[in-house]
Structure formats: structure tokens, C-alpha cells
Amino acid sequence: MSRVKKNRQSGVRSHRSRVFRLSSSPLSGSFSKLLPSLSVCISALVLGSYSAYSVAGVSILRPPREARSDEPLVVTIVYTGDAPSGASVGVPRTLSVTLTNGEALPRAVLLTRASGAPEHVRLAAGEMKAVSYSAPWPDWARGALRIDVPGVDVSPSVVLLTRMPRNAATASAATTAPASAAAVASASAPVVSAPAEGPMAGNESIAAQVPPSTVKPSNSLVPDLGTFLVGRFSFYQPTYFADGWDSSENGLAKFQVSFKFRFVLPDDPRSRGFLDNLYFAYTQTSLWDIRGHMNPFYDTSYMPALFYYLEDTGWRTSWFTRMGIESGYEHESNGTAGPGSRGIDYVYIKPIWDFGDLNANHLTIEPKIYAYTHKQDTNLDIANYRGYVDLLVKYGSPDGWQLATTLRKGTKSTYGSVDVQFTYPLAKMFGSAWGGYLFLNYFNGYAEDLLSYNQHRWAARIGFAVSR
Numbered sequence: 001m002s003r004v005k006k007n008r009q010s011g012v013r014s015h016r017s018r019v020f021r022l023s024s025s026p027l028s029g030s031f032s033k034l035l036p037s038l039s040v041c042i043s044a045l046v047l048g049s050y051s052a053y054s055v056a057g058v059s060i061l062r063p064p065r066e067a068r069s070d071e072p073l074v075v076t077i078v079y080t081g082d083a084p085s086g087a088s089v090g091v092p093r094t095l096s097v098t099l100t101n102g103e104a105l106p107r108a109v110l111l112t113r114a115s116g117a118p119e120h121v122r123l124a125a126g127e128m129k130a131v132s133y134s135a136p137w138p139d140w141a142r143g144a145l146r147i148d149v150p151g152v153d154v155s156p157s158v159v160l161l162t163r164m165p166r167n168a169a170t171a172s173a174a175t176t177a178p179a180s181a182a183a184v185a186s187a188s189a190p191v192v193s194a195p196a197e198g199p200m201a202g203n204e205s206i207a208a209q210v211p212p213s214t215v216k217p218s219n220s221l222v223p224d225l226g227t228f229l230v231g232r233f234s235f236y237q238p239t240y241f242a243d244g245w246d247s248s249e250n251g252l253a254k255f256q257v258s259f260k261f262r263f264v265l266p267d268d269p270r271s272r273g274f275l276d277n278l279y280f281a282y283t284q285t286s287l288w289d290i291r292g293h294m295n296p297f298y299d300t301s302y303m304p305a306l307f308y309y310l311e312d313t314g315w316r317t318s319w320f321t322r323m324g325i326e327s328g329y330e331h332e333s334n335g336t337a338g339p340g341s342r343g344i345d346y347v348y349i350k351p352i353w354d355f356g357d358l359n360a361n362h363l364t365i366e367p368k369i370y371a372y373t374h375k376q377d378t379n380l381d382i383a384n385y386r387g388y389v390d391l392l393v394k395y396g397s398p399d400g401w402q403l404a405t406t407l408r409k410g411t412k413s414t415y416g417s418v419d420v421q422f423t424y425p426l427a428k429m430f431g432s433a434w435g436g437y438l439f440l441n442y443f444n445g446y447a448e449d450l451l452s453y454n455q456h457r458w459a460a461r462i463g464f465a466v467s468r
Contacts, residue, residue: 072137108150233260240441240463247459277308282305287299298451327348330345342450351367353365368389368391382454402424405419417444422440
């Protein structure tokens with residue numbers, strides 16, 4: 001068993017080494033002619049046995065950064081013969097990939113092997129051959145999409161998809177077929193197959209390529225719930241539950257639920273239009289006397305918000321990688337009456353700067369600057385304790401640990417607060433089947449909640465986060 005595993009690892013090393021030498025190989029000219037007709041071209045591992053894997057490598061061809069909905073989704077597998085005596089590899093008829101839009105769950109898309117491609121590929125030593133699979137982009141796919149091949153240890157690819165008008169898609173289908181045919185004619189012998197001839201070609205096979213959940217009658221007056229929700233709902237602030245120790249007698253657990261909803265999914269993901277980037281968000285934060293006799297909630301804050309948000313404004317300088325912007329109106333209250341009632345309303349603007357490689361460890365700075373439009377009579381002096389700025393500083397990577405610190409400075413004396421949150425993916429601790437994050441939190445200062453905004457508190461908690 002250990003020998004088989006060793007062979008598999010050697011195949012992987014061989015595969016990865018060929019990824020970066022592909023452009024200098026004799027086949028690079030053929031691939032460069034084929035690439036312009038590909039909407040998305042990624043590598044996948046689809047092999048039937050350990051023995052095949054030990055003698056055949058799989059090269060990764062990264063996709064273009066942008067794609068159009070009137071061109072097909074294409075996945076390309078490039079096989080390389082590693083054995084001195086050559087190899088024979090089975091070529092499956094279909095290939096399943098998943099597309100993920102924002103924070104939504106991945107959705108499967110079934111791709112079909114290009115017409116005329118063989119069921120088996122024979123490889124001489126060092127020979128490289130490519131097989132393509134294709135399918136139309138699903139109707140719900142738009143914006144930044146992550147493409148994965150389930151069960152394969154290949155890094156996901158992110159493609160920015162632009163939705164084209166239907167009449168443009170029809171016209172493109174008529175012109176894509178000749179272009180694809182030309183690409184096949186110009187490709188060299190090692191390229192086994194080319195992409196499908198446009199999204200309108202092969203109508204009989206399209207029904208098999210698109211899962212039933214993505215098919216919607218064109219004359220339906222009732223929107224498909226899955227299509228409506230995908231890409232619209234996503235996490236906003238961190239969602240978590242944590243318990244531990246604090247300066248109160250019993251200790252207060254804390255949990256938060258937060259999401260945002262995008263009103264319009266624009267066809268052009270680069271749109272800067274107001275309605276195309278308008279969001280509604282809701283955040284609820286509770287302090288829970290979980291050890292109390294009746295387990296009462298100590299205080300809960302309800303925070304609806306309406307705001308305009310751009311992840312990337314397009315501004316570029318030499319000292320930051322990306323700049324985003326968020327600006328809107330937010331209400332916060334604890335939903336009670338009488339002396340314990342608290343409430344504020346404010347307008348805010350929040351520039352967001354990222355420094356470094358966004359796919360690795362990088363720094364994010366988010367100053368949230370706000371002006372109160374209303375303060376309840378019971379908390380007129382709240383600015384003395386929480387001020388007019390929330391400064392969030394984050395450092396970490398998307399698939400690793402992250403440290404996030406929020407600083408506040410009140411307008412009077414030494415009032416203010418520091419809130420530190422450390423998160424680490426559970427998948428890296430217990431395996432890829434796990435989701436969510438280990439959550440560690442330390443708070444010290446004022447206004448952790450609205451009820452006792454003018455009382456000092458410290459707290460140290462540990463728990464679980466769904467998002468961060």
C-alpha cells in the first residue's frame with residue numbers, strides 16, 4: 001500500500017513540475033491557438049486506477065480571468081506519459097465540476113466530452129495530450145465564480161463571468177462554431193479534442209449537461225427560489241458563538257448572526273451602478289447569561305442596515321493592492337422599553353484597503369467613520385464611550401488563520417475599547433469534511449453592548465464561528 005502511495009505522489013510531483021514548463025514545451029504553440037476559444041480551461045484528474053496514475057501526469061492549465069455567458073464553460077484535461085514504455089488512460093464521457101457564487105453553496109454542473117474524442121488515450125514516454133469537456137454556463141451563474149473539481153486535489157480557479165444579452169448569445173453561437181472548427185484544424189496531433197461549438201450547438205446533449213435544478217421554464221411567472229437566492233445572500237459581519245470568562249459575576253456568553261442581501265445581480269460584474277451594488281444587511285448580537293438560573297439574555301442588539309458596497313473600486317496605487325468602499329445607514333437598538341431602552345441611528349462611510357497578496361497572508365484596514373443622526377434619551381452620551389470611528393485591522397489568509405482587531409476611542413477621557421478575534425479553519429485541524437472556524441475572542445473596554453455601554457468590561461471567550 002505504501003508503494004502505491006509513493007507512486008501516486010511521484011505522479012503528482014511530475015504533474016506539478018510540468019505545469020510551469022508547459023509554455024516552453026513543443027506543444028505550447030498548439031495550446032496558444034486553442035486558448036482563445038476557451039471560456040474556462042482548467043485541469044482535472046479523472047483516472048480509473050492507481051496504476052494509470054503512477055505512469056500518467058496531469059498538467060494544470062489555468063483559466064482566463066474573465067469569461068462571457070455566450071461562450072461555453074470548458075474544462076481541459078492534459079495527460080502526460082511518465083512511464084518509459086508509455087501509458088494508456090481511460091477518458092470518461094462526462095465530468096462533474098462545481099461552481100460557487102459568493103457565499104452560496106457549491107452547485108454541480110455536468111460537462112460532456114467533446115464530440116469525436118476517444119475513450120482511451122495512448123501516451124508515449126513524455127507525450128502530452130489534451131481532452132476537453134464543455135457545457136453552457138448555467139442561467140444562475142454570474143459575477144466571481146469559483147470552479148472546483150470535487151475529489152481532486154487541485155486548487156480552485158476564480159473566473160469573473162459577464163452575462164451577455166440573449167440576442168448577443170444567439171449571434172455569438174453562430175460565429176463560435178466556425179472559430180472552434182478553425183481551432184481544431186490548427187491544433188497539432190497531441191490535442192485530442194477541442195471545445196464544443198458554442199452554447200447553441202448539440203442541443204440534444206445540452207439537456208444532459210445541465211442538472212434539472214438549473215432548468216427553469218421560460219414562461220414561468222414564479223421565480224425559481226434557488227436561482228433567486230444564489231449569489232444574493234452572503235455573510236456580512238462574523239457569525240459565531242463563544243463562551244468563557246468576563247468581569248461579571250456569572251460570565252456572559254456571546255453570539256452573533258449576520259447576513260447581507262443584494263437586491264440586484266448585475267449582468268456586468270464590474271458595474272458601479274447604485275442599484276447594482278445596493279445591499280440590505282441584518283446583524284443581531286446577544287450577551288447570554290448562560291449560567292443563570294433561567295438562562296436569561298442579558299442584552300441583545302438589533303442592527304438593520306442599508307448600504308452601497310463595492311468590493312473593488314478599481315483604484316490602483318503602488319502602496320495598496322485593492323480598495324473597496326461601503327457607505328450607508330444603520331440602526332442599532334436593544335428592543336426594550338423603559339429605563340433600559342437604548343437606540344442610535346447613524347450614517348457612515350467605510351473605505352477598505354487590502355495590502356499584499358489577496359490569496360495569501362495580507363493586511364486589511366477598514367476605518368468605519370459615522371455621524372449619529374439620532375440618539376435615544378437614555379444614551380445621549382454614548383459617543384463619549386464609543387466615539388465616531390471603528391478601526392478594523394485584519395491580517396491573515398483566506399484559507400488559514402486570521403487576526404482581526406477593532407479599536408474604538410471615545411471622546412472623553414480614556415474611554416474606548418479593543419476587540420480581538422482570532423479564527424482558524426477547523427478543516428485544517430480535523431480534516432476537509434469540517435466547516436467553520438475555531439473562534440477566540442478578547443474584549444476590553446466600553447460599549448460591548450448597548451445596555452451597559454457606560455460600564456467597563458473585559459471578557460475572554462472561545463467558541464465556533466460560521467464566518468469571519
